[in-house]
Amino acid sequence: MDTIEVNDLKKQATTDALVIRYRTYSRRVRTMLYLGGVLQDRTHSVIRTYIIGFLVILMCLSHSIFLLNFSRDYADNLTLMVKCFGQMSSFIAPALMSACFLIKREKLLELHETLNDLFERELEQDQETTLAILHAFDRQSYIMFFITTSLILSHVCPPLIFIIYQSVRHIEPKGYRLPFLAKFPWIVPINGGFLFYLHFLYHFFIGWWVIFTINSVDSLFGFYAFQISSILHAMSIKLRSNLRSREVLKICIQIHGRLLQCSYILEDIWQLIILRMLVTNACVICALIFEASQFTDITMNEVFSFIFFIALKLLQTFIYAWNGSSITSASEYFREGIYFSDWPNSSLDHHIRANIIVSMMQKPMIIKTLKISSVNVNMFINIMNTAMSYFFLLQSLDEGG
Template sequence: MFVPMDTVEANYPEKQTATNPLMIRYHVYSRRIRTMLYLGGVLQDRTHSAIRTYIVGFSVILMSLSHCIFLINLCRDHTDNLMLMVKYFSQIGSFIAPALMSACFLIKREKLIELHETLNDMFERELEQDQEAALATLYAFDRPFCIVFFTIAMTVLLHVCPPLISIIYQIIHHTEPRRYRFPFPGKFPWTVPINDGFIFYLHFLYHLFLGWWTVFTISSVDSLFGFYAFQISSILYAMSVKLRSANLQPRGTFSEILETCVWTHRRLCQCNYTLENIWQPIILRMLLANSILICILIFQVTQLTDIIMSEIFLLIFYITLKLLQTFMYAWYGNFITSTSEYFREGIYFSDWPDSSLDRHVRTNIIMTMMQKPMTIKALKVTSVNVNMFTNIVNTAVSYFFLLQSLDEGRER
């Protein structure tokens, strides 16, 4: 899905000799996302075998959904314990995410590849003309990518490391009897030995793969949304800068620039619609799940009676992850909307009425100014912007007070 960097650099070698720090940073950003998509099993690329892509994708779906079933099976044994029920349901919401993301990418594979190729071509064209304008907002996108990956990785490692260290310790010190545990809770429909043996290690490997998909699939898909939002908003911003400086150009040159910008804007609207079409089930799940998960996690913090540092750190990282994930999507959607409005203002304040444009181009310009700014919506329910983040936090707090009142009612 990502064009190799040597191909990109070959398009403008004279600019690469200058070793622009922003260009280097952009290349590192795109390479990291491609690597994450590959490790997460969701890389859609014409250079990779489609059969292999579907095999890995179905593996992610099967493993994630199967563990959700194991967690539901475990919930049936603890229906009288509200604390454990909310803990298990919070993990069900997290493990559904890799399965849904992989399914969306497999179903929309051709649209995803087409979206990347279209945006990549347009973005490269803007880079050739003005690197500074095209990469002006890079810092607002590549840093959150690293923060989200670190937060997800730390959350999963806090689940995986304690049982792994316990296994290693018991093997080294020849502890008898050995009692091992798995990183993630769940009840298998069959009996699994907890002391040793091939069957146990096979199930433990299953848990390690589950943690692997959770880290790389979720972080790569979330970051890819940010990467496409960066490209769309950067192209819009670069065109806005171009329009503001084009007023000083000769009349014929200005008309060509304006016509090109309007044509590019139309293609970006199509890309924005495709991006929304691919990600809207993912965003809708995130809206519904994160508001409930944040509420559950806050409730778990208030119910802690014994201070266990590992559990406290786990809850802190988990709450931070859900807030950060929600804010990232809201921030990216807001960026697209604001740069789209900035582009419309660039056309409005340009000298297009006095330019030598034919009536078809003038009609397109008027229609562009009359259009609403680009937005990302989740199944036409809500727009992805900063207000969405505020609404989710308010909903989570409301759910928390409801859950707290239910818990007090059960104690009485």
């Protein structure tokens, strides 16, 4: 008896730890959304939300224009053009994400409220089953945040350390540089002064939006994928353990219908974000490989920047693909749960039976980008194949030139 009680206590302690871990995961995503300027919440002022959102769009798009202006002066330098394209893809991303969240604000709030309500109901009934796959999702945001922050710091820290060093040593500055490539329509002094530090602060905030806006939006997609997958997984377990329960079948079919609508909303909000990620990541991965093949004299800072950048693009692509596959797999598992629930022999009315047949005949939930590509692991493989094709094309152009 004592052994059984000890096992029960250990099991309860493990479950409580999972609940705490989920609450921490939820708060972390919310905090990142707030810091990234893309938090959509009914408790926050709508005017404030739009002001911050437009600020992110204005700053990131303006810097993309300044970077494009810079690249025009080096159109004959293919390696530098490749580097400019890689940076521009990172600066456009926060602007697009902020714009999508502002335009789809009401749908995003509806998605969040619906999924949160359904997930909390499942959590009350069976915490262990609902949180069984939590560990596979909550680590993603940690890894992505670390890589993105390291990448931005590799650009911001060297010029900042140089400025601090010369200030402490009272060395008269001969020339400072800004963290990111850019050519402004006006002259920016390179020997310090208020105007230079104002531009440095502008670059600092650009790096801030890249870190927190991109990571928060990517993490939010993973968070919603986790909630949808967990609810479907929990319902599948119910269907297998309650073979002839009329009420369980009825509730599961109703929840599945709501989750199906949530998947459509999720696809509607993220389709442009994912499409941009697909196109730019394939090109950037190709560009980075090409840039690495051109390296002759390289500093350690450039090595770390290259490693962090290509790791970020590979991981970002894989995480989106894996999250999409998780939703599809959980949906297929749910359909199998209905099939094995022995519903033909249960006392169900015609309406519920019709809904069950419709659910079984429907295709699994698949997140798509503008009906062009499905978000799954095959997408990651296609991106890698495309990147290598672009690389060989660039190599041919370079050799031909």
